[in-house]
Amino acid sequence: MQPVVHPVVGYLCYAAYARWADGNPPASTPATVAIVAATIPDLLDQPLYHAGITPVGRTVGHSLLFAVPVVALAWLVARRRGRDRLGVAFAIGYSSHVATDIPWHVLADDYHELGFLLWPATQMPEYSGVKPLGTVPGLGLEATTLWLEAVIFLGGVALWWRNGMPGLDLVRDRYG
Known part of the structure; x- marks a missing residue:
């Protein structure tokens, strides 16, 4: 998935949880935590890859051997501080x-490209990129994962907008 789509998916997943748990759109702080947490695997792995430290762009941050302890620690810290919802938001964002x-x-x-899930215990070959999904009937166009990601991105941004753009107020208060 393209890096720009991950924070949107993190928001969508957390928004679904908030609706299920509270019946309301997500509050700003946990929505922001989910969005930021959804970017962490790429923020860890891409610089390591581009600096030549790791052989591919999905290693440490994408590995369950790292992700599970990080998510558990974040959840425990949030819970200990009485901020359970932020721990849930972090877990949802990162896991998404x-x-x-x-x-x-x-x-x-x-399937061989799923080696990132247990890296470094398993090998992770170079990512082969955009995947074909099939041909659009009658048009002869090849649909790819980018098409589906574009729909997810636009739908997620539309929902975020409809929900009152939670998290934007935090940015405005801090930098506005």
Whole structure:
């Protein structure tokens, strides 16, 4: 999944949780935590890859061997401070990133590219990029994962807008 789509998916997942748990759109602070947490795997792995430290762009931050302890620690710290909802938001955001990097490989039968899930215990080959999803009937156009990601991105931004743009107030208060 493209890096810009992950924070949107993190928001969508947390917004669904907030609706389920409270019946309301998400509050600003936990929504922001979910959005930021959804970017962490790429914020960790991409600089390591571009600096030549790791062989591919999905290693440490995408590995369950790192993600599970980090999510558990964040949840425990939040809970200890009486901010359970922020721990849940972090867990949802971070987990959504790792989870949404899986389906494209499964759909394309590129199971070997799922090595990032247990890196460094398993090998992670170079990411082969955008995956084909099929042909659009009658048009002869090849649909790719980018098409679906564009729909997810636009739908997520539209929902965020409809929900009152939670988190934007925090940015305005801090930097506005």
